[in-house]
Every structure is written in C-alpha cells, then in structure tokens.
Amino acid sequence: NFKNTLGNIVQKFQDSNLLNQQHKFWETQPVGQFKDVGNSSLPEGPIEQPTLLSEVKQEPYNLPNLYEWTVCDMDSDDVCNEVYVLLTNNYVEDDDNLFRFNYSKEFLRWGLRPPGYFRSWHIGVRVKASKKLVAFITGVPVKMRVRDEVVQMAEVNFLCVHKKLRSKRLAPVMIKEITRRIHLENIWQAAYTAGVLLPTPLATCQYWHRTLNPKKLIDVGFSRLGDRMTMSRAIKLYKLPSSTVTPGLRKMEARDVPAVTRLLRDYLSRFVVAPTFDDAEVEHWLLPQENVIESYVVECLETREITDFFSFYTLPSSILNNPNYSTLKAAYTFYNVSTSTPLVQLTQDALIIAKQKDFDVFNALDIMENEPFLKELKFGRGDGQLYYYLYNYRLRDALRPSELGLVML
Numbered sequence: 001n002f003k004n005t006l007g008n009i010v011q012k013f014q015d016s017n018l019l020n021q022q023h024k025f026w027e028t029q030p031v032g033q034f035k036d037v038g039n040s041s042l043p044e045g046p047i048e049q050p051t052l053l054s055e056v057k058q059e060p061y062n063l064p065n066l067y068e069w070t071v072c073d074m075d076s077d078d079v080c081n082e083v084y085v086l087l088t089n090n091y092v093e094d095d096d097n098l099f100r101f102n103y104s105k106e107f108l109r110w111g112l113r114p115p116g117y118f119r120s121w122h123i124g125v126r127v128k129a130s131k132k133l134v135a136f137i138t139g140v141p142v143k144m145r146v147r148d149e150v151v152q153m154a155e156v157n158f159l160c161v162h163k164k165l166r167s168k169r170l171a172p173v174m175i176k177e178i179t180r181r182i183h184l185e186n187i188w189q190a191a192y193t194a195g196v197l198l199p200t201p202l203a204t205c206q207y208w209h210r211t212l213n214p215k216k217l218i219d220v221g222f223s224r225l226g227d228r229m230t231m232s233r234a235i236k237l238y239k240l241p242s243s244t245v246t247p248g249l250r251k252m253e254a255r256d257v258p259a260v261t262r263l264l265r266d267y268l269s270r271f272v273v274a275p276t277f278d279d280a281e282v283e284h285w286l287l288p289q290e291n292v293i294e295s296y297v298v299e300c301l302e303t304r305e306i307t308d309f310f311s312f313y314t315l316p317s318s319i320l321n322n323p324n325y326s327t328l329k330a331a332y333t334f335y336n337v338s339t340s341t342p343l344v345q346l347t348q349d350a351l352i353i354a355k356q357k358d359f360d361v362f363n364a365l366d367i368m369e370n371e372p373f374l375k376e377l378k379f380g381r382g383d384g385q386l387y388y389y390l391y392n393y394r395l396r397d398a399l400r401p402s403e404l405g406l407v408m409l
C-alpha cells in the first residue's frame with residue numbers, strides 16, 4: 001500500500017494544482033522538480049556535475065540599467081547598518097503582516113562571518129544614482145553531511161528585495177549571481193530554507209511556539225485566547241519556575257569548546273542531513289554573545305565532565321502598527337545535546353532562562369528530537385511551515401523532520 005500512499009501524495013499535489021504551478025525560474029535550476037516527485041529511478045546525489053572553473057561565467061549577471069552590484073563589507077559599521085535598515089523594512093513578514101523579522105546588526109555579523117566566510121558572498125544591489133541599498137542575498141560555507149557523504153556547500157539566506165522593487169524578477173538574478181560566485185569557489189551545492197513552497201522540499205517542518213508572556217502575545221495578536229481560556233488562566237497555565245532545576249547548569253565558556261564539539265558531532269551523526277562542526281565552528285556558533293546567542297552547559301558535579309548543553313538565538317520581530325508594543329522578543333532553539341539530563345528537563349531550563357531574560361516566546365521546529373518536548377512543555381503548533389531545500393543535490397525521498405539535523409538562521 002506504500003505505492004498507493006505515494007500515489008495519493010502525488011494526487012494531492014495534482015489536485016491542489018501545485019504540480020501545474022509554473023516556476024519559470026526554478027524549472028531551469030538543478031533542483032528536484034515537482035514532476036519528478038516519486039520517480040525512484042532518478043539517482044541520489046548531485047544533479048549536475050561540476051564544471052571547470054574556467055567555464056564558470058567570469059563576469060556578474062546583468063542587472064536592470066539603474067542598478068549595480070555591490071559587496072557588503074559587514075565589518076563596516078555603515079554598510080552593516082545599511083543592511084540592517086534594508087532587512088528591518090523589507091524582510092520576511094507573517095501572512096497577516098503583523099510582524100517582520102528584525103535581525104540585529106550584531107546578529108548579522110555573527111550569522112554571516114563564520115570561519116572561512118567569503119566577503120564576496122555578501123551581495124547587495126544599489127541604485128546607481130543614489131547608492132541606496134535595495135536588495136541583498138548571502139551565502140556562508142558549511143560542510144554538510146548527507147547520509148555518509150560530507151559535501152562542501154553554501155548556506156544561502158537573507159534574500160531580500162525592497163518592497164518597491166518586487167515582482168520584477170530580480171530574485172532570480174540575485175540567485176544566479178550568488179550561484180556564480182559560489183561556483184567560482186568550486187562549490188556546487190547549497191542549502192536554504194523558506195516559508196514558501198518551491199521545487200522541491202528536502203523536508204517540510206512545522207514551527208512550535210512556547211508562550212512565555214501570554215498577556216503581550218495576546219495583545220499583539222500572536223496568540224488568541226482559547227474560548228474556554230481567560231487571561232488569568234492563560235498566565236497560570238504558562239507559569240514557569242523562577243530558577244532552573246538542573247544541578248551543574250552554567251553558561252558555556254571557551255574552555256568548554258572541545259567537550260561541546262565532541263557532544264555535538266556525536267549527536268548530529270544520528271541525522272540524515274546535518275552540518276559538521278569543528279572546534280573553531282563551535283567556538284563561533286555557540287560561545288554566548290549578548291542579544292545574539294545563549295549557550296548553557298551541564299557540568300557533572302562529581303566528574304566535572306560536560307554531559308549536556310542547550311543553545312538558543314535571539315531573533316526579535318518588529319510589531320507593525322501596534323499602539324502599545326514595537327518589538328516581539330523571540331528566542332529560537334538552536335542546537336541541544338542531552339546525554340545525561342533528560343531533554344525535556346534541559347529544555348525546561350532553557351524556557352526558564354528565556355523567561356528570566358524577558359523573552360515573550362520561545363520557538364522551535366519539529367526537527368531533530370524536538371517533537372517529544374514540544375508536547376510536554378506546552379508548545380503550541382504554529383501556522384508557519386519552514387521548507388528546507390538542497391540545491392543541485394537529489395534525495396530519493398523527502399526527509400521526516402526528525403531526520404534533519406540542520407538549523408538555519
């Protein structure tokens with residue numbers, strides 16, 4: 001009956017005419033195509049073979065006349081501020097346009113400058129006359145393991161076109177240009193996520209939200225009071241202990257990097273697709289930075305060994321057109337490894353710390369082994385889906401979220 005289950009899925013695609021949707025750009029790209037869903041004769045692995053570097057287009061793609069390419073040097077305060085302002089006013093919004101992500105400048109510097117990063121992959125588009133920054137797209141290098149293969153990839157993110165320049169087919173030009181620059185570094189695969197369905201998801205993941213500040217979330221329209229729920233009942237329902245429960249829990253420090261790297265590498269080996277982390281990468285991605293990334297370790301009191309850790313990143317959202325609030329303070333769970341403290345207890349301590357730090361909501365995807373704690377710790381299913389994609393790499397079947405060990409910013 002597997003065959004007819006698959007048939008049903010393809011049928012669902014056909015019925016909801018997803019298959020009939022035109023993707024004029026994505027149909028030209030080396031990505032899984034909707035028409036090939038379920039075609040098990042297609043081999044897993046790269047879709048196109050690498051070309052010689054001398055054969056990669058040497059000059060940038062053409063932009064419409066009024067615009068020019070620019071490299072955004074994130075070390076420069078002015079440029080970093082221009083990127084921040086563009087994203088603050090034009091980046092991802094929810095479907096009801098109540099919220100817009102408000103990635104901070106220090107967050108962008110953290111997310112875009114990991115070990116081995118290329119400044120030329122921080123690509124902007126300016127208006128020639130005014131030099132105004134009107135579009136952006138980024139890539140950072142990552143060694144991604146897919147099953148038993150470690151593939152050098154790029155993580156592509158922060159694609160943004162100014163609201164006034166939408167629906168002019170600028171996005172495909174941005175994507176082709178960053179593809180060209182990544183090819184010039186002899187890298188032929190990429191990973192990316194989006195809240196929109198494109199050909200063809202590696203995995204379809206669900207957001208879950210753990211309310212920390214019920215009154216504010218209801219006032220701003222993030223959550224609704226259930227019909228049998230009063231505000232005072234909601235406040236009681238989501239109440240957390242004022243201090244953490246795990247003995248030996250403390251902030252991560254530089255001296256913990258080797259132990260955390262070992263824990264994380266062992267843990268991520270369980271998943272079909274996951275990044276590899278060396279010490280330098282763990283130092284970059286997990287050492288705490290205020291208002292960017294929080295990481296805590298559990299040090300066993302007898303043996304002084306590090307047995308567990310959790311981390312979450314800070315990604316506020318602007319609240320659009322609300323008289324009383326301007327910012328939604330959201331924490332997003334990052335990487336967590338438990339070898340002796342139960343994951344539910346570890347995550348409850350993460351919630352307690354997030355509440356102590358005045359976050360309004362704690363977000364998690366249903367990836368890795370998150371599912372069990374989502375239900376137990378009173379997370380609510382969100383309406384946002386996050387689709388994961390690979391560029392120029394086919395997997396025969398889409399993954400379950402629990403097979404995915406990759407968190408993207």
Ligand SMILES: CCCCCCCCCCCCCC(=O)SCCNC(=O)CCNC(=O)[C@H](O)C(C)(C)COP(=O)(O)OP(=O)(O)OC[C@H]1O[C@@H](n2cnc3c(N)ncnc32)[C@H](O)[C@@H]1OP(=O)(O)O
Pocket residue numbers: 022023024025026027090091092093154156157158159160161162165166167168169170171172175178179182183187188189190191192193194195196198391392
């Ligand atoms: C080897 C190396 C490879 C490197 C590259 C790997 C791939 C990286 C891919 C990028 C990973 C980004 C990861 C993130 O950052 S996801 C976050 C994306 N950003 C936002 O949502 C911010 C607000 N929105 C905007 O700024 C614009 O609406 C954007 C820029 C998103 C589209 O601009 P606009 O609305 O003015 O449209 P258009 O007329 O120019 O172009 C229309 C075409 O663009 C396709 N489209 C629309 N949205 C997305 C999207 N999120 N990913 C990929 N493609 C997208 C669309 O299907 C259509 O193609 P087709 O359906 O006709 O075929």
Ligand SMILES: CNCCCN(C)c1ncc(F)c(N2CC(C(=O)NCc3cnc4ccccn34)C2)n1
Pocket residue numbers: 092093094095099100101157158193194195207315317328363382383384385386408409
């Ligand atoms: C390209 N990088 C992917 C990650 C970007 N991320 C974090 C993201 N991508 C798509 C989403 F669907 C999403 N969701 C978090 C859930 C959520 O909190 N929804 C309410 C809400 C509050 N603020 C905003 C801002 C924009 C969209 C929804 N918002 C849904 N997150």
